[in-house]
Amino acid sequence: MNRIVNDTYRAYEPRPFTADQRKDVTLLFGGVTWRAEQLLEGLFKSAGYNAQRLPDVTVEDLFLGRELADVGQCCPTAFTTGNLSSFLKQEAKRIGPQEVAEKYVYVTAGACGSCRFGQYHQSYELALKNLGLEAFRLFLVQQHEIDQSKASDAGLQTDIHLLLSTALGMMAADAIQDLEYQLRPYEVQPGATNKAAQKAVTEIYDAMLGRPKTLPKWRSVGWHLFTRRFTGAMRRARGYFEGIQLDRLRVKPMVKITGEFYLATAEGVQNYNMHSWLESEGAEVQPAPMVVWFDYLMRYGGQKLEQRFGVNKNARRNFAMLKLGQRVFRAKYDQMRKALGGVPRPMPDQDELRKLAAPFFDNMINGGEGDLLIGKAIWAHTRKKAHMVCELSPYACLPNTMSIGAMAAVQGAYPGMLYAPIEVKGDSDVHALSRCQMVLTEAKTRAQDEFQAALAAAGLTLDEARRRASDRPEVNAPFWKVPHRGAAGTAANVVLELGNASL
Ligand code: SF4
Numbered sequence: 187m188n189r190i191v192n193d194t195y196r197a198y199e200p201r202p203f204t205a206d207q208r209k210d211v212t213l214l215f216g217g218v219t220w221r222a223e224q225l226l227e228g229l230f231k232s233a234g235y236n237a238q239r240l241p242d243v244t245v246e247d248l249f250l251g252r253e254l255a256d257v258g259q260c261c262p263t264a265f266t267t268g269n270l271s272s273f274l275k276q277e278a279k280r281i282g283p284q285e286v287a288e289k290y291v292y293v294t295a296g297a298c299g300s301c302r303f304g305q306y307h308q309s310y311e312l313a314l315k316n317l318g319l320e321a322f323r324l325f326l327v328q329q330h331e332i333d334q335s336k337a338s339d340a341g342l343q344t345d346i347h348l349l350l351s352t353a354l355g356m357m358a359a360d361a362i363q364d365l366e367y368q369l370r371p372y373e374v375q376p377g378a379t380n381k382a383a384q385k386a387v388t389e390i391y392d393a394m395l396g397r398p399k400t401l402p403k404w405r406s407v408g409w410h411l412f413t414r415r416f417t418g419a420m421r422r423a424r425g426y427f428e429g430i431q432l433d434r435l436r437v438k439p440m441v442k443i444t445g446e447f448y449l450a451t452a453e454g455v456q457n458y459n460m461h462s463w464l465e466s467e468g469a470e471v472q473p474a475p476m477v478v479w480f481d482y483l484m485r486y487g488g489q490k491l492e493q494r495f496g497v498n499k500n501a502r503r504n505f506a507m508l509k510l511g512q513r514v515f516r517a518k519y520d521q522m523r524k525a526l527g528g529v530p531r532p533m534p535d536q537d538e539l540r541k542l543a544a545p546f547f548d549n550m551i552n553g554g555e556g557d558l559l560i561g562k563a564i565w566a567h568t569r570k571k572a573h574m575v576c577e578l579s580p581y582a583c584l585p586n587t588m589s590i591g592a593m594a595a596v597q598g599a600y601p602g603m604l605y606a607p608i609e610v611k612g613d614s615d616v617h618a619l620s621r622c623q624m625v626l627t628e629a630k631t632r633a634q635d636e637f638q639a640a641l642a643a644a645g646l647t648l649d650e651a652r653r654r655a656s657d658r659p660e661v662n663a664p665f666w667k668v669p670h671r672g673a674a675g676t677a678a679n680v681v682l683e684l685g686n687a688s689l
Contacts, residue, residue: 644685
């Protein structure tokens with residue numbers, strides 16, 4: 187049968203959301219870690235919006251997303267579409283579709299790109315249509331643009347003031363998360379770290395609530411550069427972790443998480459609760475910080491400008507400005523880390539990652555994690571930052587499929603690398619976890635072997651190491667920076683420090 191399609195493509199355009207509607211409308215958002223979502227809620231509220239995080243994602247959301255939109259889409263699209271749809275569906279039952287369309291708007295990141303990220307709005311649109319909620323409004327904040335100021339009567343102002351505060355909020359969330367993951371595996375009192383993290387995030391949330399509601403562009407830039415509001419809150423947050431008792435001589439494999447942004451940063455059913463599962467299996471997890479991704483985007487933007495040197499007269503100037511912005515971004519993150527005693531790990535150097543990945547992947551190919559995924563895996567292995575890399579890639583994701591293909595060559599070049607590529611479909615956890623467990627078993631053996639080698643290098647027995655650790659109580663204090671003495675594991679580095687040795 188011949189089917190004639192008369193509709194041409196049209197970009198999504200929401201019904202207007204005006205400034206005078208703001209008081210009656212609630213912004214819905216989600217898709218990042220619970221820490222970042224709580225801080226975003228504070229940010230929106232401080233800017234005068236009603237804001238609400240979407241409920242935690244469930245497997246039912248995945249199925250609903252597939253049912254209402256495109257069944258072949260990548261699973262992050264299905265999860266996020268289903269999560270929004272499920273909430274709106276319930277609300278529509280409670281207050282009716284018309285009221286839902288008036289009462290809520292959805293704000294999310296958008297981009298034009300080589301992958302489905304550039305088409306998320308189409309999935310949302312299709313799902314809304316299938317739910318009979320066409321009148322509902324979606325707003326995309328473009329991830330590559332800093333200033334997206336709208337006319338003064340626009341309901342949602344994603345201007346530089348909002349976006350710079352968002353960046354600081356993400357940094358704070360990442361720094362707390364990294365600290366949390368370094369402490370929890372060694373806590374003597376189970377649950378102490380989680381409790382401290384909740385209080386710490388609430389402290390930053392309060393700081394976010396009290397930031398200036400609005401500022402003109404350059405004053406806002408100056409305020410974000412010099413404000414001590416967030417680092418001060420981080421220092422207060424530090425107090426919640428101070429009393430946690432640790433035993434850093436527990437031998438644990440160090441597992442670095444990489445992969446597609448949404449799945450690598452999620453800490454829930456989206457990736458089969460991989461982070462908590464790994465911890466329950468005895469690992470120390472290095473989570474994937476959001477800031478490394480933003481740092482990569484700046485590096486990639488710089489690469490594009492480099493290609494235009496001699497072609498576009500502004501390219502060198504724009505490149506210099508971008509590099510300056512990247513330096514400031516990294517310095518601000520270092521301030522946040524410093525406020526937490528320097529324990530959260532620094533961001534890896536993007537140029538180093540680029541060089542490591544260069545023999546295996548063209549660094550101008552973007553989408554997914556581009557060459558970042560490869561650079562990080564080689565960096566973690568060769569710099570002894572982790573025993574194992576667990577890479578979380580979505581089913582039906584073209585860019586990450588390419589990166590994983592390149593990882594076959596990487597493993598040929600680095601045969602000692604323990605690499606667990608997990609294709610996440612969202613509904614096959616037994617398969618995924620068992621695959622991960624096979625590599626984790628090897629990583630556990632490596633961690634034990636490394637620990638024995640550390641004891642031998644330090645000339646200590648385990649009992650002697652424990653005795654020395656009790657003579658130096660700072661070794662088990664939450665804000666002691668474990669020195670990197672050539673081992674990937676925490677316990678091995680502690681032993682080497684106690685014996686003043688290295689591997
Ligand atoms: S990178 Fe992959 S998973 Fe993420 S939006 Fe693009 S296609 Fe989907």
